Amino acid sequence: MIETTEPRPMTKTLPSPLRRLAAIRPTWWVLIALLVAIAIASPAFLEPQGYMNFLRRAAPLAILAAGQLFVIVTGGFDLSVGSLITLVVMASSLLIQGDPAQSWWVIALVYGIGLAVGLFNGLVVSWLKVPSIITTLGMLLALKGIALAWSGGSPQGYLPDNFRDFGRLTWRGLPGIDLLPLAVVVAIVAVALLWWLMHGTVLGRLLLAVGDNPRAAELAGTRVRLVRTIAFVVSALSAVTAGILLGGFAGVSTNVGDGYELQAIAAIVIGGAQLLGGRGTVPGAVAGALSLSALFTLLNLIGLPKPLRDAAQGLILIVAVGWSVWRRRRGGA
Numbered sequence: 001m002i003e004t005t006e007p008r009p010m011t012k013t014l015p016s017p018l019r020r021l022a023a024i025r026p027t028w029w030v031l032i033a034l035l036v037a038i039a040i041a042s043p044a045f046l047e048p049q050g051y052m053n054f055l056r057r058a059a060p061l062a063i064l065a066a067g068q069l070f071v072i073v074t075g076g077f078d079l080s081v082g083s084l085i086t087l088v089v090m091a092s093s094l095l096i097q098g099d100p101a102q103s104w105w106v107i108a109l110v111y112g113i114g115l116a117v118g119l120f121n122g123l124v125v126s127w128l129k130v131p132s133i134i135t136t137l138g139m140l141l142a143l144k145g146i147a148l149a150w151s152g153g154s155p156q157g158y159l160p161d162n163f164r165d166f167g168r169l170t171w172r173g174l175p176g177i178d179l180l181p182l183a184v185v186v187a188i189v190a191v192a193l194l195w196w197l198m199h200g201t202v203l204g205r206l207l208l209a210v211g212d213n214p215r216a217a218e219l220a221g222t223r224v225r226l227v228r229t230i231a232f233v234v235s236a237l238s239a240v241t242a243g244i245l246l247g248g249f250a251g252v253s254t255n256v257g258d259g260y261e262l263q264a265i266a267a268i269v270i271g272g273a274q275l276l277g278g279r280g281t282v283p284g285a286v287a288g289a290l291s292l293s294a295l296f297t298l299l300n301l302i303g304l305p306k307p308l309r310d311a312a313q314g315l316i317l318i319v320a321v322g323w324s325v326w327r328r329r330r331g332g333a
């Protein structure tokens with residue numbers, strides 16, 4: 001008896017380099033395309049002064065998005081970070097009053113304020129079961145009101161050089177890269193720490209588990225309330241860091257943090273996270289932040305008026321959120 005076997009269908013496999021390219025998230029391709037467009041519109045961007053200034057301006061949003069991700073992956077929102085940034089800048093200028101000797105204890109104090117805000121948000125959301133969007137919206141209004149009442153509604157005081165160095169100091173004459181802003185170094189250190197917490201410790205797995213299915217995580221022994229509270233604390237401390245950089249870069253302003261909460265959320269969604277929780281990465285959030293910063297830079301280079309840039313930001317947020325919801329529904333179908 002002669003057995004016959006049907007020929008097996010041939011499976012097409014991509015060569016190894018192509019597989020690696022296909023594995024790159026679309027966010028990075030978008031970022032590359034935007035950077036190429038910026039370089040075409042302004043060839044000076046390819047010089048160290050150009051791309052290092054871009055990274056310096058993008059550093060606060062990258063840190064903020066990476067910290068906000070901890071709340072997003074648990075299925076929550078932190079809308080208070082923009083007002084916390086404003087309070088950090090205003091409080092620092094009012095307390096330091098231009099005296100460099102006061103900078104370090106004031107920086108420690110604003111981190112204490114950030115810790116208190118994060119704890120309050122986390123405790124109200126976790127223990128009182130108030131939706132995070134309501135809790136942090138109330139905190140947004142409260143912090144902005146405190147900042148304006150404290151300052152009398154206008155910028156008061158000024159920040160000394162040793163404080164502003166976090167946003168303005170640049171080391172020059174370095175081999176290979178020529179110059180390096182301190183803000184970029186701070187961003188690298190902060191993002192590396194947040195990456196380790198999210199992807200190198202058990203905390204990150206617990207955050208994803210809570211966002212994916214909080215009831216199942218609780219039955220498995222996860223302290224869901226504690227995990228959510230830690231997420232809000234991380235987000236608030238990241239906002240304080242971003243505020244220090246923005247204060248150093250832009251100076252004292254009563255609206256320095258306006259809109260940053262929405263930019264951070266948009267950056268996270270662009271980076272591949274799901275707004276309903278359970279999925280997200282720190283590198284994706286940073287890529288989304290860099291992509292948004294690159295888009296705003298490009299729109300500024302082509303001379304788009306600020307109102308239209310704001311409208312473009314709103315459309316980006318709507319599209320990013322819509323894409324996230326559609327992707328989640330398709331995955332769950």
